Amino acid sequence: MLSRVANSLYWMARYIERADNIARIVDANLQLLMESRRVGPEESGAHWAPVVESTGDEEAFAAVHALATGTSVTDFLIFDVRNGNSLVSSVNQARENARMVRDQVPGEMWEELNRLYLYVRSAEAASIWEDNPFAFLQQIRSSALTLLGISYASTPHNEGWHFLQAGKFLERADKTTRMLDLRHASLPRTGMPGPISQADALGWAAILRSCSAWDAYKAIHGSAVHPRWVAEYLLLSDEFPRSLKFCVERLDASLRAVSGVAARRFSNDAEKFSGRLLAELQFGTIEEVFQTGLHDYIDQIQTRLNQIGDELFRAYIFQPFVNLEDEIMVQQEFQQQQ
Amino acid sequence: MLQGYDPKGFYDEMFAADSQPRRHYSKFRQLFDDIAPTDFGQRCDEVDLAFLRQGVTFNVYGDSKGTERIFPFDLVPRVIPNSEWELLERGLIQRITALNLFLHDIYHEQKIVKDGVIPPYYILSARHFRREFVNFQVPRDIYIHICGTDLIRGADGQWMVLEDNGRTPSGVSYVLENRQALKRTFPTMFEEIGVRPVDHYPQELLKTLQHVAPAKAVDPTVVLLTPGPHNSAYFEHTYLARQMGIQIVEGRDLIVRDARVFMRTTKGLQPVHVIYRRIDDDFLDPTVFRRDSALGVPGLISAYRAGNVSLANSVGTGLADDKVMYYFVPRMIKYYLDQDPIIPNVPTFLASEDSDRKYMLENLDKLVVKAANESGGYGMLMGPRACAEERAKFHAAIQADPRNYIGQPMISLSTHPTHVGDGAFEGRHVDLRPFILYGEKTVIVPGGLTRVALTKGSLVVNSSQGGGSKDTWVLFGDE
Numbered sequence: 001m002l003s004r005v006a007n008s009l010y011w012m013a014r015y016i017e018r019a020d021n022i023a024r025i026v027d028a029n030l031q032l033l034m035e036s037r038r039v040g041p042e043e044s045g046a047h048w049a050p051v052v053e054s055t056g057d058e059e060a061f062a063a064v065h066a067l068a069t070g071t072s073v074t075d076f077l078i079f080d081v082r083n084g085n086s087l088v089s090s091v092n093q094a095r096e097n098a099r100m101v102r103d104q105v106p107g108e109m110w111e112e113l114n115r116l117y118l119y120v121r122s123a124e125a126a127s128i129w130e131d132n133p134f135a136f137l138q139q140i141r142s143s144a145l146t147l148l149g150i151s152y153a154s155t156p157h158n159e160g161w162h163f164l165q166a167g168k169f170l171e172r173a174d175k176t177t178r179m180l181d182l183r184h185a186s187l188p189r190t191g192m193p194g195p196i197s198q199a200d201a202l203g204w205a206a207i208l209r210s211c212s213a214w215d216a217y218k219a220i221h222g223s224a225v226h227p228r229w230v231a232e233y234l235l236l237s238d239e240f241p242r243s244l245k246f247c248v249e250r251l252d253a254s255l256r257a258v259s260g261v262a263a264r265r266f267s268n269d270a271e272k273f274s275g276r277l278l279a280e281l282q283f284g285t286i287e288e289v290f291q292t293g294l295h296d297y298i299d300q301i302q303t304r305l306n307q308i309g310d311e312l313f314r315a316y317i318f319q320p321f322v323n324l325e326d327e328i329m330v331q332q333e334f335q336q337q338q
Numbered sequence: 339m340l341q342g343y344d345p346k347g348f349y350d351e352m353f354a355a356d357s358q359p360r361r362h363y364s365k366f367r368q369l370f371d372d373i374a375p376t377d378f379g380q381r382c383d384e385v386d387l388a389f390l391r392q393g394v395t396f397n398v399y400g401d402s403k404g405t406e407r408i409f410p411f412d413l414v415p416r417v418i419p420n421s422e423w424e425l426l427e428r429g430l431i432q433r434i435t436a437l438n439l440f441l442h443d444i445y446h447e448q449k450i451v452k453d454g455v456i457p458p459y460y461i462l463s464a465r466h467f468r469r470e471f472v473n474f475q476v477p478r479d480i481y482i483h484i485c486g487t488d489l490i491r492g493a494d495g496q497w498m499v500l501e502d503n504g505r506t507p508s509g510v511s512y513v514l515e516n517r518q519a520l521k522r523t524f525p526t527m528f529e530e531i532g533v534r535p536v537d538h539y540p541q542e543l544l545k546t547l548q549h550v551a552p553a554k555a556v557d558p559t560v561v562l563l564t565p566g567p568h569n570s571a572y573f574e575h576t577y578l579a580r581q582m583g584i585q586i587v588e589g590r591d592l593i594v595r596d597a598r599v600f601m602r603t604t605k606g607l608q609p610v611h612v613i614y615r616r617i618d619d620d621f622l623d624p625t626v627f628r629r630d631s632a633l634g635v636p637g638l639i640s641a642y643r644a645g646n647v648s649l650a651n652s653v654g655t656g657l658a659d660d661k662v663m664y665y666f667v668p669r670m671i672k673y674y675l676d677q678d679p680i681i682p683n684v685p686t687f688l689a690s691e692d693s694d695r696k697y698m699l700e701n702l703d704k705l706v707v708k709a710a711n712e713s714g715g716y717g718m719l720m721g722p723r724a725c726a727e728e729r730a731k732f733h734a735a736i737q738a739d740p741r742n743y744i745g746q747p748m749i750s751l752s753t754h755p756t757h758v759g760d761g762a763f764e765g766r767h768v769d770l771r772p773f774i775l776y777g778e779k780t781v782i783v784p785g786g787l788t789r790v791a792l793t794k795g796s797l798v799v800n801s802s803q804g805g806g807s808k809d810t811w812v813l814f815g816d817e
Contacts, residue, residue, distance in 0.1 A: 001603055002585060002591050004588065004590070006604050096567075099572075110392070111392055111393075114390075114393050159604065324636065328636045331625045334597070334640070
């Protein structure tokens with residue numbers, strides 16, 4: 001498979017996952033606000049500022065908005081194309097990457113992605129958003145699910161598919177940890193958190209909802225929400241498909257499927273780092289996480305996920321592109337030797 | 339639905355002068371009349387939406403927003419009876435054979451020049467004549483592997499060749515997509531009327547490309563080289579690559595080492611043997627042609643010269659696209675094949691010839707003037723419709739650079755009933771671009787791309803200038 005194509009597939013999957021996660025996070029936070037009793041400008045700011053922080057784009061946000069309010073944050077996260085990670089930007093990027101490798105993308109997938117692209121740009125979408133934001137977000141999430149379904153159920157699980165998987169799970173692992181980090185301000189810096197207020201419990205429940213984990217969590221822990229259990233579930237669950245461990249496991253498996261290297265060995269640094277992270281997740285406990293402090297732990301994890309992404313790029317996608325001028329010289333020398 | 343259709347004195351494809359449908363349209367006409375106008379409108383909308391959703395689009399140059407447009411598609415098909423098609427097919431095969439012999443001759447012995455059939459001046463001054471490739475042996479002596487020849491029909495219904503596109507003709511993906519769309523729109527008609535299929539084009543194209551693979555390549559790898567997603571025909575490039583099951587590559591995906599071409603893959607460098615290139619000569623290799631080209635591959639030409647990679651079409655075929663060479667094609671046919679052209683040229687004046695130039699300059703208001711090396715409907719004067727200022731501009735340009743201009747009488751192209759909205763149909767001018775594959779044998783999928791000038795009265799069918807397209811049905815029989 002062409003390196004350039006692998007790169008485009010990888011980024012297409014990442015951006016689809018990103019768009020989906022933005023829809024989730026906005027959805028859960030809008031719902032949360034509906035449940036709180038009074039929402040003045042201060043509460044609103046206190047609520048939305050961490051949402052922006054969790055995306056890591058607080059600087060870009062500060063450049064265009066003075067205040068974090070429901071309107072400014074949701075607009076920034078969803079429609080603002082000045083924000084390269086907004087939902088609309090992500091859909092544009094996913095579609096642009098798909099377009100670059102149009103021949104490698106299954107027809108159904110391209111059509112759905114193109115439909116989503118046309119939808120988020122349409123006047124219809126904007127008016128649905130005004131009238132009923134949940135309906136709008138639901139559209140985005142269904143479309144993302146359709147895309148996942150197509151890639152899973154009707155395309156060959158070949159090398160290209162594993163690049164899609166790698167992109168998807170790396171992005172999802174990153175986003176799950178970011179969502180989990182949303183309420184770190186309410187936790188002690190290190191050590192196990194104590195009992196929490198009812199308002200905080202609602203906040204942690206919103207995090208679970210953002211990750212579609214609410215029902216699954218309840219099946220295990222009932223409706224008692226505590227950061228310890230939430231963090232354990234979202235970081236270390238074996239079974240839940242958005243947990244960090246689950247994502248890293250799949251990421252690692254796809255990297256090995258591409259190279260054909262066995263699980264306990266590695267042939268490049270992407271595999272080395274993903275294998276190492278996976279081992280730590282497999283043999284780590286939530287007590288250790290809180291000893292480090294949830295926020296610091298998540299920070300480290302994000303750095304390590306980025307590292308895996310960089311090494312993946314270096315191993316398969318980074319093309320030793322020679323500078324065009326230099327290459328012209330190389331070729332001319334070769335031609336003169338003839 | 340076609341009640342009251344008026345051909346307005348033009349040669350109409352569907353209706354004879356007495357307003358009766360021509361024999362080969364009679365079945366279609368009957369079936370088409372059964373469709374209710376509202377139903378038809380709905381089907382039009384569905385097709386447009388399907389094209390937009392599938393991204394069957396082209397990019398518009400000079401549009402800063404990078405807008406993609408669908409190539410407008412008219413649902414009323416153009417029908418050609420089989421016997422007429424067979425005649426056209428013979429004429430096109432005759433023409434491509436002569437053109438390939440001509441190119442081989444010009445890049446080798448140049449007998450046609452020595453025998454005084456074509457003045458040497460015209461060859462030497464041709465912009466796309468690649469003298470670096472004189473005496474270069476192209477694989478199997480084929481220069482033009484894929485040709486798109488534009489055919490028109492004048493006021494008397496006579497088919498004529500308007501131009502040959504022997505470099506990188508585009509449009510064939512629309513032939514295939516239009517057919518798919520029409521099959522969905524009129525599912526029952528095809529069987530009842532008997533329409534010859536076109537979907538084997540990609541396989542035939544692949545065979546044509548494999549035919550010229552270097553002999554030493556045991557299991558040759560064929561790729562399609564595209565300028566990239568910003569090219570107006572990018573959709574077509576991806577479409578054809580997917581249909582043929584080959585890789586689509588950009589210049590930066592390829593690298594030349596030891597005069598061999600490789601593509602960069604996730605598993606390292608892999609050899610490439612045949613390149614269906616959709617990039618013009620000028621951009622192929624910055625060490626040989628335009629140095630500022632970032633689209634090409636440094637060293638590609640040395641690999642080509644070493645016989646390690648084949649290019650389709652070959653380098654230097656632009657010579658045959660020169661509108662001045664077009665003038666000489668009937669002579670080539672006579673010279674190389676000792677035959678008369680089956681499909682004639684449009685009468686043409688060469689501004690370099692004194693008497694022709696005099697006539698052209700005096701009759702600019704009656705002629706269409708074309709620049710010899712432009713395409714896409716650019717660099718053209720429609721004399722009878724132009725304002726005095728435009729004519730003056732061409733008057734000066736012809737005198738300044740006569741080699742670069744030809745003149746032709748304005749042909750009132752045949753018309754075809756075309757949906758103009760709200761269930762109304764009017765005549766719009768059409769042409770036909772069949773795609774000819776010249777490999778082990780010469781293959782032309784029946785029909786080709788019928789382009790239609792959607793603007794009322796317009797004679798310009800190019801997609802960049804408000805043209806659309808129709809499906810083209812070659813019948814199994816004559817009615």
